Amino acid sequence: RLSQGAVALSHDLDRPPLVEEGAREVREAAAALNAMQTRLKALIEDRTRVLAAVAHDLQTPLTRMRLRVEKIEDETLRAQFVSDLAGMQHLVREGLDLARIETTVEAVTPVDLDALLSAICEDAAEAGQPVVFTQGCSAVVPTRPQALRRCLTNLIDNAVLHGGDAAVSAVRDDHAVRLIVRDHGPGVAPDQLERLFEPFYRLDPSRSRDSGGSGLGLTIARRMAERAGAHLSLANADGGGLEATLTFPQL
Incomplete structure (x- = not known):
């Protein structure tokens, strides 16, 4: 203990x-x-x-x-x-x-992930962003809902800003529940993925201040993920684009 x-x-x-x-x-x-x-x-x-x-x-x-x-x-x-x-x-x-x-x-409460993801994606789509919720997993996890919402919103905004769109999904297995935000942009060099979480770090030319980023979106997203009880990681998706994954260990 x-x-x-x-x-x-x-x-x-x-x-x-x-x-x-x-x-x-x-x-x-x-x-x-x-x-x-x-x-x-x-x-x-x-x-x-x-x-x-x-x-x-x-x-x-x-x-x-x-x-x-x-x-x-x-x-x-x-x-x-x-x-x-x-x-x-x-x-x-x-x-x-x-x-x-x-x-x-913020208190930890059970959250229906499919309902939360669907609501966030609907709000983004109504605001004119090319965001879709592609798959649910029927999971309920104990988390801090506002922290999780802020994390997901930042990830979606980052995907739309730098990748052009966002496809959001949730999957589960015997070990974990994963929330995935994927874009279809140019991706990122593997040795630069972890550096994207550093405050004010940007990639040139595709992820510069000229494109509207502040360099804090992913830093805040990772902190919010930790408060929500999840681990946030980035990887290049098969077929192109960047994939942000929030992992909740299966209780």
Whole structure:
């Protein structure tokens, strides 16, 4: 139990503290892990408050700049400035979202994956995105639904932005339940797949800031996947395109 609790702590700082029982050495180890959990949560909360303050303070000068830019008479130059400012505001919002992930508390509840995937895909399609839900698996898993929804939304947006479309499916076997978001774009060099999860990392030229990405979408998606109790990985799909897979271990 102590070993399992230590591993779980690396994925979820909001988990209940370890029970301090058993032999003296085990009790002391559990107490040390509980103290570390408390200190880590405090450090993350402090960091989030600082980032929130910075993001809030940046909004005011960015808004002033936006108002001043509107007075530029040259339409081409004005459009370039507006685009740059919109990109800066988007980065501020996503940076703050990334900082807030560790401090957001959400209860674990059973979720019907087919119903969730169907709803997300329908919302995306109604918004004009080429997104389809191709296969369900009739699985219900304990997870944090808002974290899972945010993860899947980011994966779908990333697939549409860089691959042109998104096909979403769910499969299960005796060992795991897998949610798959696939696009039909150019794919990614195998040695670059893991680097896509690094903050602000982009591939050129197909995955650059010019295409609208902030470089945080997949970073946030992986953090959200961890909070949802899943593992997120990327691979090149057979026949072309990129495949993002969320794996829930079968309970």
